[in-house]
């Protein structure tokens with residue numbers, strides 16, 4: 001079976017997240033999703049996600065196309081995550097274009113176009129403007 005791996009924070013889950021996950025699933029037989037931990041987000045973005053990691057993982061795990069979910073605790077461990085999950089393909093949105101090309105030796109690396117005009121930040125702004 002062809003295993004696809006994708007990563008993300010998936011905070012305030014929206015249709016842009018769904019689109020990338022569904023397209024990733026369509027590229028193989030088994031989809032594994034690494035959900036970024038709260039601590040990783042705090043280090044990377046200087047703030048915690050709106051929803052805590054166990055809630056973000058529960059939402060992603062409940063999607064029909066998702067087979068397995070794990071907590072992504074460090075960006076530096078990406079190679080280990082790919083190998084441990086026996087990934088054949090790494091799929092990311094094209095905001096990450098080129099950033100994971102170094103993993104081409106362990107799997108295929110594919111960047112999919114982002115869904116336009118939606119983001120967690122835009123959703124938060126829309127809600128605060130009400």
Ligand code: C2G
Pocket residue numbers: 007008009010011016017019020034035036072075091092093094095096113114115116117118119
């Ligand atoms: N995404 C998308 N279209 C949008 C918004 C997001 O296709 N309008 C995709 C991103 O490109 C990414 C996935 O949805 O592939 C998750 O996005 P984020 O939750 O913003 O993930 P990020 O914080 O970039 O975490 O190891 C990498 C990190 O875990 C990625």
